[in-house]
Amino acid sequence: MTGAHVLTTNPAGPASATDGVADPRLDTTHGPILYLEDITVSFDGFRALNQLTLYINDGELRCIIGPNGAGKTTMMDVITGKTRPDRGTAFFGQIIDLLELDEPAIAQAGIGRKFQKPSVFEELSVFENLELAMRTDKRTWPTLFAKLNGQQRDDIEDVLHTIGLPEQRRQRAGSLSHGQKQWLEIGMLLMQRPKLLLVDEPVAGMTHQETERTAELLLSLAGKHSVVVVEHDMEFVRSIARKVTVLHEGSVLTEGSMDEVQQDQRVIEVYLGA
Amino acid sequence: MGISVLLARDAGGRVFLALLVLVGVFLPALHLLLPETSPLHISAYTLTLIGKYLCYGLLALAVDLVWGFGGILSLGHGAFFALGGYAMGMHMMRQIGDRGVYGNPLLPDFMVFLNWTELPWYWLGFDRFWFAALMVLLVPGSLAFVFGWLAFRSRVTGVYLSIITQALTYALMLAFFRNEMGFGGNNGLTDFKDLLGFSLQADGTRVFLFVTTALCLALAYVACRFVVSSKLGRVVVAVRDAESRTRFIGYRVEWFKLWIFVFSAVLSGIAGALYVPQVGIINPGEFSPLNSLELVIWVAVGGRATLYGAVLGAILVNYSKTVFTAILPEVWLFALGALFVLVTLFLPHGLIGLMSQRRGERA
Numbered sequence A: 001m002t003g004a005h006v007l008t009t010n011p012a013g014p015a016s017a018t019d020g021v022a023d024p025r026l027d028t029t030h031g032p033i034l035y036l037e038d039i040t041v042s043f044d045g046f047r048a049l050n051q052l053t054l055y056i057n058d059g060e061l062r063c064i065i066g067p068n069g070a071g072k073t074t075m076m077d078v079i080t081g082k083t084r085p086d087r088g089t090a091f092f093g094q095i096i097d098l099l100e101l102d103e104p105a106i107a108q109a110g111i112g113r114k115f116q117k118p119s120v121f122e123e124l125s126v127f128e129n130l131e132l133a134m135r136t137d138k139r140t141w142p143t144l145f146a147k148l149n150g151q152q153r154d155d156i157e158d159v160l161h162t163i164g165l166p167e168q169r170r171q172r173a174g175s176l177s178h179g180q181k182q183w184l185e186i187g188m189l190l191m192q193r194p195k196l197l198l199v200d201e202p203v204a205g206m207t208h209q210e211t212e213r214t215a216e217l218l219l220s221l222a223g224k225h226s227v228v229v230v231e232h233d234m235e236f237v238r239s240i241a242r243k244v245t246v247l248h249e250g251s252v253l254t255e256g257s258m259d260e261v262q263q264d265q266r267v268i269e270v271y272l273g274a
Numbered sequence B: 001m002g003i004s005v006l007l008a009r010d011a012g013g014r015v016f017l018a019l020l021v022l023v024g025v026f027l028p029a030l031h032l033l034l035p036e037t038s039p040l041h042i043s044a045y046t047l048t049l050i051g052k053y054l055c056y057g058l059l060a061l062a063v064d065l066v067w068g069f070g071g072i073l074s075l076g077h078g079a080f081f082a083l084g085g086y087a088m089g090m091h092m093m094r095q096i097g098d099r100g101v102y103g104n105p106l107l108p109d110f111m112v113f114l115n116w117t118e119l120p121w122y123w124l125g126f127d128r129f130w131f132a133a134l135m136v137l138l139v140p141g142s143l144a145f146v147f148g149w150l151a152f153r154s155r156v157t158g159v160y161l162s163i164i165t166q167a168l169t170y171a172l173m174l175a176f177f178r179n180e181m182g183f184g185g186n187n188g189l190t191d192f193k194d195l196l197g198f199s200l201q202a203d204g205t206r207v208f209l210f211v212t213t214a215l216c217l218a219l220a221y222v223a224c225r226f227v228v229s230s231k232l233g234r235v236v237v238a239v240r241d242a243e244s245r246t247r248f249i250g251y252r253v254e255w256f257k258l259w260i261f262v263f264s265a266v267l268s269g270i271a272g273a274l275y276v277p278q279v280g281i282i283n284p285g286e287f288s289p290l291n292s293l294e295l296v297i298w299v300a301v302g303g304r305a306t307l308y309g310a311v312l313g314a315i316l317v318n319y320s321k322t323v324f325t326a327i328l329p330e331v332w333l334f335a336l337g338a339l340f341v342l343v344t345l346f347l348p349h350g351l352i353g354l355m356s357q358r359r360g361e362r363a
Helices: A072-079 A103-109 A126-133 A140-144 A150-162 A178-191 A208-221 A234-240 A258-263 A265-272 B003-008 B011-033 B044-069 B077-099 B109-113 B129-153 B158-177 B203-229 B231-241 B243-248 B253-279 B289-302 B308-327 B329-346 B350-358
Strands: A032-043 A046-057 A061-065 A087-092 A111-114 A196-200 A226-230 A243-248 A251-256
Touching (some): A032 A072, A046 A087, A046 A251, A061 A208, A061 A234, A072 A111, A072 A196, A072 A226, A103 A111, A103 B243, A111 A178, A126 A150, A126 A178, A126 B231, A140 B231, A140 B253, A178 A196, A178 A208, A208 A226, A243 A258, A243 A265, A251 A258, A251 A265, A258 A265, B003 B011, B003 B203, B011 B203, B011 B308, B044 B203, B044 B231, B044 B253, B044 B308, B077 B129, B077 B158, B077 B253, B129 B158, B158 B289, B203 B231, B203 B253, B231 B253, B243 B253, B289 B329
Parallel strands (some): A061 A226, A111 A196, A196 A226
Antiparallel strands (some): A032 A046, A243 A251
């Protein structure tokens, strides 16, 4: 199935295809690329996020863990414009106020999101999925007359190799295996050339082998991009994380390396239900 | 993308266009060249009837574009068809001039009958063909734009959208039934004499209208094929299958829906404008919600998201309607309902899906 293809994680890599292209207003000179401050979201009285404050540094790979209902997905929804917080501020770099933008505008500013459930366009081919995600003019008339130029074709080819699906380019995305769909979705993220990638449970339902490759892929992306990974699989988190943030009941419980976090008494209580 | 490149990947479309050229050339030839006694002669009645089917085919093409590809189940597309028809009807009304029953050079008969003394402002300009032709495109297009902008921006989708499109066409029907609206009320617009100076009863005019309809259908097919083969077409399919995902990769979904909806409404308007001179009447019945439901059935019968399937469905269902309503008029609606149920249950990809299944390939 997927065994024949090796995910290329060449660090020198196809730079042109996957480098983030920032919105010119994106200012990260102070370090962080994402500032979430005092974010509160309530649904019918239930506080999904409770004065959440979190900073992500430029080029960082951050893992976010936490029990079910800790607010991980809601946090992603706030960052990508799907949910408006009741209170708080969210800035992308120093200048771009995320709370003023809608989903497409946030995507175009340079934040890409991979969903928990693999969501690719099933009726379209693998190649077409990447083509649609590609960073380019996304207004209606330019899209009607859009033609791929050589550079863009090369970019798509590069990403096809990065995600290990060059043989499947003409295949309908709906016919891919679960793991391949997850990779295709990561590939679609890369085509957007975001500065910040939000990745929700990338290895859910993957085999051990697939999980390892995904870890390699994500590690290779950090540095050029900032990557935020939400994951339940502790072994996977351990294999990629440099810094881990634990969410609990809508706010940050603790932050630190995986070892520090795992020895934290409060984290043990939250996870083991003391 | 040149037409040849476009059609190289569209085997069904090549067959469809070839058939359309045959119909567009041979039927008029059989009508004009053969004597009436010949068994192969095609009467003016039959020619006009088939012309009417082709108009329906164009309308079905428009519906397939929004429903089959865009996933927008519009149950009000009959409204755009009727508006295009009314715009053409208004032009032909004004062309009657003083040849009406009351002989008023400016006012159509029904206005004289209502004791109106002035032409309403919205009838001005319709004496010119170019103005009427522009309105055929602009009126359905603008209505679709305003309606779609409000609906898509508020993210109204699925069954809610379908219901408000039904309400739209129903509201227009009620409005056009009123005499005070100035569109002939109940009776609509009829008694047309000529178009661009040619008598509508003349053989040559009928043939010309028929050929024009076939040509418009062919051009519309190529335009629709271009749209669905473009990147915009793929975005529209992406919106149909995963709307919020499309938003998260940076497309303003509502503008793409609006684009395809307006384009489709304009095509429907053209279909209506070609329909009215051939059938000789347009009345508020064309706005009936039932009409809009019927044309969704045409598309379902032919096969969604195939374009030519929609045209095939429109022609077949309407041919059956002609036959049925002549033999067993009271059974027709039951037959239509049964047809829809059967197609939904057993032929999810319509007749075209059945054919390609036979050939062992995916639709």
